[in-house]
Amino acid sequence: MDRSLSAFGEKLCAHSGILELMDDLGNAMTTHPQMRMMGGGNPAAIPEVQELWRSRLRDLLDNAPDTIDRMLLNYDPPQGNPEFLEAVASCLSKAYGWKLSARNVAITSGGQTALFFLFNILGGPAAQAGQSQGKILLPLVPEYIGYANQGIAHEMFVACPPVIEEIGDHDFKYHVDFDAVEAALKAHTVAAICVSRPTNPTGNVLTDGEISRLSVLAADHGIPLIIDNAYGAPFPNVLFVETTPHWDDNTILTMSLSKLGLPGTRTGIVVASEQTIRQLASLTAVTGLANNNIGQRLVLPLVRSGEILSLSTSVIQPFYREKSDTARQLLEEALGNDIPWKVHVREGAFFLWLWIPGLKCSSRELYERLKKRDVLVVPGEYFFFGLDKGRDTWPHRHECLRITFSQPENVVREGLQIIGDELRRL
Secondary structure, three states: OOOOOOHHHHHHOOOOHHHHHHHHHHHHHHHOOOOEEOOOOOOOOOHHHHHHHHHHHHHHHHHOHHHHHHHHHOOOOOOOOHHHHHHHHHHHHHHHOOOOOHHHEEEEOOHHHHHHHHHHHHOEOOOOOOOOOEEEEEOOOOOOHHHOOOOOOOOOEEEOOOEEEEEOOOEEEEEOOHHHHHHHHHHOOEEEEEEEOOOOOOOOOOOHHHHHHHHHHHHHOOOOEEEEOOOOOOOOOOEOOOOOOOOOOOEEEEEEOHHHOOHHHOOEEEEOOHHHHHHHHHHHHHHHOOOOOHHHHHHHHHHHHOHHHHHHHHHHHHHHHHHHHHHHHHHHHHHOOOOOOEEEOOOEOOEEEEEOOOOOOOHHHHHHHHHHOOEEOEEHHHHOOOOOHHHOOOHHHHOEEEEEOOOOHHHHHHHHHHHHHHHHHO
């Protein structure tokens, strides 16, 4: 029997881009093994990293049975394992001079959960009657598909289109339009500013100057700056340009173990003010009692020693930089010069962000055509949310694809060749 849902149920149980993406990935893995998986953000299997996690598991099993028992049998406090919290605070303080203690760190069941908690703590209907609904301001879209449906309230996000710098024949870069950001801050009741760095889906890295200016704007308006650091420094540090990690008491920094090769442990890390950390711990207690213990215990000695930073810089970063360079070369070979195309400059993360100016169908239709040919990408429309209604007909938002290069080289080559062939058919 069909039952009516609450407003919460209607909002979060509706169709969403992130649901479609995860369904496609899961179904393809089990029922379509021939599918070229070029859509998701799953990390690559880096041999040295995979062996490190196997070694850590063997060490725990062989030498620390009591630790294994505690890890599997006991709940940690809602904020996270105290030893792990202290290790994270100490590691970041030593690396960057940040004044952190364990009271500035919380664990969540993945970075996605951290952002869900933060958006709904800060944004949405005000607790006090007569106050406006708080918006989450995205100063540059396209932005991460997983944010789009996270607000319990409708229309929680307000977003600003980028300034597009075209570079040569086949490259371009997005920049923050600060005039648009300041106009949005004046026009809306904004509860927080949020960026991902590197940006998912484009691989864009906001410059130190852009981050500094956003930080000042946030402080001037009495709101926090949220930086989603899933791919960034200090770990996994999938960055191909020089950046300075940013944190202060008005910044909320989210990180994850996923892109270190541990997505199955569902371990998100939040660095924030003590007040925000207490709020997150409360939400964890209410919604899930505690967090996954396994990821924290696996990486604890690497965080304590600082090895997690050198692992990211000397192993993970070069691996993805090489794959990015190879993918860019394969893209050039597959698309050539007989069709118009541009790709966002590759500054970090796992993706090529392909722009096909004048595309003869929507990227959603192109996605369906490619799926029939066993190539799974992500259509660009899903990443342009929160924009003013006047942008519905903006061609650019319908002309882009997110393509991952974390798969084996032969898969990337075949997938890009099929994309090129399909574009020529169009």
